[in-house]
Amino acid sequence: MTRLLSLLLVVLFSANASSNTLLVLGDSLSAGYNMSIEQAWPNLLGDALKNKGKSVTVINGSISGDTTGNGLSRLPSLLKQHNPDSVLIELGANDGLRGFPPQLVENNLKTMIDTIQAQNSQVILMQIRIPPNYGKRYSEAFSQLYPTIASEKSVPLIPFFLEQVIVKPEWMMQDGLHPKPDAQPWIADFMAEQLEPLL
Template identity: 40%
Template sequence: MPFKAAHGIFIALVLAATSIVRPAAAEPVQIVGFGDSLMAGYQLPVEEAFPAQLEKALRARGLDVSIANAGISGDTTSAGLARIDWSVPEGTKGVILELGANDALRGIPPEQTEQNLDKMVSGLKRRGIAVLLVGMLAPPNMGEDYGKRFNSIYAQVAGKHDVPLYPFFLDGVVTHADHQLDDGMHPNAKGVAVMVDKMLPTVEAFVKSLGVID
């Protein structure tokens, strides 16, 4: 066999062997932020919405994650329940579930909100997808009785399914006008950054609990 041909075969075999033993590049851990306008980033650029800012913060801590934004403005828990199966794709490792604010604004019975959240968490767990539940608080104008019934549902659902709970999504924003849009309801980019900063330890622990990142 001519030397050049033999040399070419040798190089090909070496490259083939190298490609076999070289580990494939790890894919980012797929997370979905599922919720309403607070998750979607109402009136904000895509890069300033909660999922994008959270992904950036987690990556800065060395966590290789990708957080998809599955927030839809106006969604109630009923609307979320109707779309969650197709909004959370296969391959998703964890869901940050944030819904209920619009239920409270519309005066929907807290018992119905709780049932919807329960069904969403159950469905995700059946698919082998971990859940971080994010709580909300009823607005004061709904009255003491409604607030008491509504505000307890998140801890009840989290306890029933043994999933982590972040008690109040708008912590650090709701009482600070400079962290809100002009409507006084939604966070601005600065407000989202505050939300991310406060929630980051909880989310970091959640991501690590998935068992795919050291």
């Protein structure tokens, strides 16, 4: 009987471990802009995490051009469909590039976090930074939103991977905004390193 119970616990534990899912809710930086979805870093992240001893199913819910408002409107159906254990929010760059009010971005991100946590899923927020298109004051206020929200909502904040990629011109597309396919394996490894302690 004891052996049977132990075996049952092992099977249940294995099932739980294998069902660990991460939803990436992002924009073109995660959606594989101008490349096949198979080349995008979220598609490579599962193997990168496996190399670190984590068995995670990664669901890429990213769409090029999405703002925080778009992500917020799509979030409930994604949560219902996938029931993820964790959600990585990589949104805001398009809001910033369009000069949306920081307060709007803040409200959308906070509502997303509340919605995810209400589903008993873990939230991981990615820092987003934008070029100074609308002046230094706006870009600094925008960037400061993320650590402020992470602190207020007690969610982990991970670094913006683009900061490490943009310094290598050979990794960037001609628009200066999107990483090439060549950069995606490095991004996947970088993200695995950031996410592994949190998953």
